[in-house]
Amino acid sequence: MHLIKTFWKLIKRAYFSWDRNDPWARSATIAYYALFSLPSLLIIVVTIAGYFFGEKAVQGRITQQISDFIGPDSAEAIEKMIANAALTSSSTVALIFGFAFLIFGATGVFFQLKAAMNNIWNVTAKNNNIKRVVINRIISLGMVLVVGLLLLVSLVISTVLTAISDSIAAMAPAFTSFMLRVLNFLISLVIITSLFAAIFKWLPDVKLRWKTTYLGAMLTTILFLIAESLIGLYFGQSNPGSIYGGASSVVLILLWVYYTCLIVFFGAEFTVQYALYKKEKVEPNEYAEPAIYRELERLEQKRGQLIDEKRILDTLQAHTDIEEEEQKARKEKELANQEKERIKKEKKK
Incomplete structure (x- = not known):
């Protein structure tokens, strides 16, 4: 009972702090940046995971996941983004500039997310010089690589599970199908939680322990999965294309990123309140100050x-x-x- 009361108290404090920091405007800003960063981000992720599994297989997996989130039309639009933004030029100079712009575009959304996380932790950069900007971009690129690595791990585990289920499907097909769905759900839970924990750990300019981030990441994952189900239900009961017409795919992508940012910000606020409750020693790193x-x-x-x-x-x-x-x-x-x-x-x- 004491744990429930404490958890509820932390939830309330996190909500008031979340609302005070105006997450609506920040989420809208990041959704705008994400719309331009998404093609570059997905190209890098597809390239990393595709090196091991083949780009078409990885692209199909991503398209399927996005289709589950926001519908097949938006997934098809994102698939076209990846195809149109791919680096296919034979010119070395064009490839170099294209790769530079690719990195810049892919890190833009994490760059903005980092600023929002600093605001939540009440820290600010000491000097926004060129060196610090480069470091921030490298950290943002690291987050892109983490996304690619987690996708790769997900594909490896899914492949192994499929091979195991195929070998025992003849003995208990119904049980195997049920267990496969449960295991895939648990794997998705672990991977998404790890991604949120990495965001809470590495993006803000504070020294934070992994143990402190994981509770907030778990809460964020649960809220994210609930929101995913609700928005999927909404898309199933309504026809957004009839309202927005040809712009429906873009609007749905913005909406998807928007509600995800709202949830991520709430999870970050909860992490702050949990750190305060546990009296964790949290201090700015060498590049930031209160x-x-x-x-x-x-x-x-x-x-x-x-x-x-x-x-x-x-x-x-x-x-x-x-x-x-x-x-x-x-x-x-x-x-x-x-x-x-x-x-x-x-x-x-």
Whole structure:
């Protein structure tokens, strides 16, 4: 009972912190970047896993997984993205530039996700110089390679399970089919959890233990699978293509990334609250510092700016007061002259 109360308390704290950090805008931003990063990301992943299993087999597996998530139309659109973005030029210079842009595009979404994770952990980079930007891109590329590695592991395990199930299917076909589905589900659970744990561990500029990240990663995976089922049910009961027409595939991809980011951010917030509850020693790495220092600098700069603005306003107000006094004096002088003229006319009469 105590564990349940503690877990519920952490959930509530994570929700309030999640809502305060405005996940809606950040998720929309990352979804926008992901739309452009997706072709490059998938090409690298397909190339890594395809080296061992063949690119067509890997591409088919990815297409099937995406089809399960957001429907066959969107999966077909992504498959066309991969085909159109493939590096097929015979020119060495074109291949070099193409590969550079491929890396830049594939790391863009993780680059933005890293900034969001830093915001959740309340840390900020000390210096955004070229060296640090390159390091951030390398870390983001590492996440891309992790995705490829996890996909490769998934394919290896699935192949082994299929071979085992085929060998014993004759004895208990129904049991074998059921066990295969259960094992595939558990494998997907482990792989997705490992991916989320890697995101929580490596992307933010904080020193964090794997043990701390895995509980938040498990919660994120459960929420992700629940959301996957709900959105699959929604797609099954409705026809998004009738609403968005030809843009339905793009909209569904954005929606898929959007709700995934919302869930990832909540899992990261839960990880923060869990670390606080366990009194874990979490500190920025050598490239970052607590965000409060940067906020204090900004507040000091804002204070100086407000002082300058007040001085300008006071100067303008002083000029206005002088002008009003001068206008008042001129009007009084005009009235006095008019009165003198009136008195002179009356004396003449």
